[in-house]
Amino acid sequence: MAKELGNSMRAVLGFGVIAGCILPACLCSCNPTAAETGPSQFDETNPLGANAACYVCHITFVQEELSKTHLRAKVPCIRCHGLSAGHANDEDIGATPPDVSFKRDQVNAMCIECHKSHDIAAEELAVHKRAPICTDCHDSHRIKKPQVAMQKE
Template identity: 25%
Template sequence: MDGAFFMRNNRLILVIAVISGFIVTAAAMMVSFPANAQPGDGLPEVQAADNSVCLACHGTPGLQTELPSGEPLYISIDPDVFAASVHGQQGHACTDCHTDRSGFPHEPISAQTRRDYNLERYTACLQCHQDKYDASLDSVHQKALAAGNKRAAVCTDCHGAHDISDPNQPRTKIP
């Protein structure tokens, strides 16, 4: 074969090279990422984000976003206050509660108002505190909420969200 053959067929050779590259890449991915991988198969486990990742932005004082209602939603977290909270002292990661916030940019917030946001978010407490929630189902607060009263108290209204006190300490946040 001479150089003229390659000159006449350079498009064909390029197409074959590109297709071959895709095939090799796909084969390598199938070997690297088996569809039926199980924990303990020797693959690295996905780790929850370290709080410093979240606090790189959310540790900025005054950080807020605007909800469709026009209300500001304050999304700053004081790292020292969180560290002193029960959850901070127990070493919980932000993603332990914020399971739906695992990347950036975050998915848009669907809540229309700050109250709607609080009513959506307080259910994160159920992941660890289902027993407390179940015990509260016959409370005046849950009855009011079930009747449609959006002003009814939920967990975070009294216990806080990022500044949760030890339950054995005086409850200064409860009116």
């Protein structure tokens, strides 16, 4: 009987150890943190909104019409460019690209996800049989060399 009790206790203890290891792993993988998903809601109290992390390096974007318009509409940078945590945390400025960036032939497809129509068909604005893309007229990011505000020691 003592042997059976010992085996039962080992089985319970073994199950407890396994459950104690598996359960936290499941909880962690099933519930991503805010750092992994980005802001869960738009913070009305922060004038820079969810873009604050981007503006650390991209200082010029604060006054850029594209950024201001989208921020007023509660559309942060991560909506188009993904969380880009590696890009934001890269101390070697410019070495890690954003999670999502767009080549010229991809711009319209991204814009049309939210902006379903336009007053003038692109074909009507074509120059040299080449239709413009949204950012030809509607401002694109004016990417300059990132400027990081640093204090000199």
